[in-house]
Amino acid sequence: MRIGLYPGTFDPVTLGHLDIIERATVLVDRLVIGVAINRDKGPLFSLEERVAMLEAECAALARKTGIEIVAHPFENLLIDCARDVGAQVIIRGLRAVADFEYEYQMVGMNRALDASIETVFLMAEARHQAIASKLVKEIARLGGDVSKFVSPAVREALLARLG
Template structure:
């Protein structure tokens, strides 16, 4: 069974994330969405909220794609999380060249820790490349319309958080 791990904070999950999930789903039999517990980032949505949002957004996608998609919170090293879920590949989404430099360093460190786990980079569709959770939160906080960047359910969750 080919198992992939797509890690992130997903605070909140965006259409860009969903695009990468869709692309990754054709590469594996099981896709684990690793939800990072990153206390340093101070997420808007708590862990349970982020997990529930991802599960809701991915349930139909999993059926449509014929792949198992599971959500797995983690707070350890990414490479240890990959081993915990028996992932052979780590999926990373790239938006721009600036992302690549950081990701390149991460791949080197992960390979030094465990060279049996490969990293695969997927480019988001052009219409989703500018989407960043941080910017989506800021637009929503200031009363802007985020419907081009997130699903209706996530938009509603953002509106509720900032009301």
């Protein structure tokens, strides 16, 4: 069984994330979405809320594809999380050149820690390439319409949180 790990903060989960998740399902038999506990980022949504959003957003996709998709909180090194869940592949989404530079460094470090775990990059669909959770939160915070960037349920959660 090929297990993939798609890590991130998912604060909140965007249509860009969901695009990568859907396309990752053709590469693996089981997809673990690693929800990072990153206290330095000061997330808008709690860990429990982010996990619940991901589970709700991925339920229909899991039924449609027949691929098990699970959300898994983690606070340790990414490579250790990959080992913990039995992942052979780490899946990373790319939006722009700036993402690549950071990810290139991360792959090098992860390969030095465990060369048996591969990293696969998936480019976001063109219409989702500019979407970033940070920008979505800023748009919502300033009263803008985020419906092009997140699902209706996530939009409602953002509006409820931000007033």
